[in-house]
Amino acid sequence: MKVTQNGADPRLAGGRLTIDLSALVDNWKWLARQSAPARCAAVVKANAYGLGNDPVIPALAEAGCDTFFVALPEEGLAVRRLAPTSDVFVFDGPHEQSIPTYMEAGLIPVLSSLEQIEMWAARSRALGIHPPCAIGVDTGMNRLGLTVAEALSFRARNISEHLVSPVLVMSHLACGDDPDHPLNRLQLESFQRVASAFEDVESSLANSAGIMLGEKYLFNVTRPGIAIYGGQAMRSGPNPMTPVVSLHGRIAQIRSARRGETVSYGAEETLLRDSRIAVVTVGYADGYPRSGSGAGVPLREAIKAGLYGHVGEYPVPVLGRVTMDLTMFDVTDVPEQLLADGWIELVGPNIPLDEAARTAGTISYELLTGLGTRYERRYLQAAGS
Incomplete structure (x- = not known):
């Protein structure tokens, strides 16, 4: 086992954080097998869920991951530096000041409002180009996204006017960690309508929990996050992931x-x-x-x-x-x-990570992404990788 270090000087640090990159890669490969025939991406927002972009992103890329999702364009630039040939989608979408960065770096924005679509279309026309984008649709979470009606109407308009060039249409599950929640079925049915309308565009609904809900939720691209890092995606039952x-x-x-x-x-x-x-x-x-x-x-x-x-x-x-x-x-x-x-x-x-999080009244996502900068960080990797 090869050990590399960064973070605080181990002679001076108050704590030691050990990250098993081999386990992380094994988790992604397991999720990729569960996702097949869909393509399995990786969500690496928030500095790879607190574990560090510089070690995590190259490890996933070397394992075969060629599509990454982040929250902000700044995070997308980190992925572009570390995995230069990958597709990089940015969840939170552009505003006027950030659009040049998207286009220069080849980042793919998730456009989640008609205003963002018009903004992206106007800049594309001005430059005489058609850069790729994704369309975000809200199917029941009331966070980001076009309504289903807006998405269907936009699709019809875009066919005739070619405003933008979407390569992905996506939505996000609100209750995927609870397989019996009725909202899962309602969101699936709504998204199926949208995916059918965007028949020549790839579609994506499943996060970590969505992958575990079964084949109907997979569509073309899955987007695991917490499960890659060893967290428990489902609210109950055993955690199939290897601790990281x-x-x-x-x-x-x-x-x-x-x-x-x-x-x-x-x-x-x-x-x-x-x-x-x-x-x-x-x-x-x-x-x-x-x-x-x-x-x-x-x-x-x-x-x-x-x-x-x-x-x-x-x-x-x-x-x-x-x-x-x-x-x-x-x-x-x-x-x-x-x-x-x-x-x-x-x-x-x-x-276990999730037990510590529950005891503190929170979730593994918050515990991981809150890890501070004062730890010595040790990265374990199989020798030769």
């Missing part, structure tokens, strides 16, 4: 405290026994959620147990509030020799 991320915090100090004493801001956690406390140099500035504090945050009224770490086989709960740079863990039950390593697992084999 592990996170460890460095122990700065182990201190003793007496029963009845309190821990962290607000004195919200009172010790029920004489305790040993490990103070770890990771906090909410590093993306370790304050909402997962052991006490003193509103979430504890709904979910009694907060975040926990692991030292070997021993779970170590967070004590009191997570602070900006430090988090305290109860290591009273951990044998001294296990603490000599100087690290506590925060996400990893003993604490």
Whole structure:
């Protein structure tokens, strides 16, 4: 296994983030097999879901991914630099100031309003070119996109006037993570009408969860995101994806405290026994959620147990509030020799990503994309790749 490093200097960092690129590639290949005969793209917005564009995008491109989706044109430029021959679609669409960047870099905008279509058409006419675009359609999420009626009307008009040159028509599932939700079927039926009207254009509906809903949702192009990074796409059931991320915090100090004493801001956690406390140099500035504090945050009224770490086989709960740079863990039950390593697992084999996220009252997407810049980042890759 080859290990490369970037991020904070490992001698100075307060935490260590390990990203298994081989597992990430295996996840994409599994999703590509599930997508067949549709083509499987990859969503790499938000710095590849927080894991880093520079290692992730080339790894996916080398594995055979030739189509990427991002949220913003700036992110598209990063993909263009790292995978220069790929198709790069930009979800959030252009505005007047960004259109030149799209056209110069060959980025493909998802046009999600009639105004954006007119804007793209006007600039294309002025330059005497017909650059590719995608058409975004809202089938029930009420986020971005033409209505179904607008999309069908635009299609008829575009056939006669050739305003723009779409290469993809797409929509997005609101409830794909819940296979029994009735909105899935309604969105599918609406999108089938649109895809039929755009019969000479590729179509795309399925995100990670959509791929797992089955063949009807695949269309021509799938767009997995969270599942590539090891997250659980479906709300329930086993997660078929291989874990990609592990996170460890460095122990700065182990201190003793007496029963009845309190821990962290607000004195919200009172010790029920004489305790040993490990103070770890990771906090909410590093993306370790304050909402997962052991006490003193509103979430504890709904979910009694907060975040926990692991030292070997021993779970170590967070004590009191997570602070900006430090988090305290109860290591009273951990044998001294296990603490000599100087690290506590925060996400990893003993604490799945989605379990940590749920405990903090959030989702794996937010936990990953919130990872800060102060970690040492280690990238694992099969030797020779």
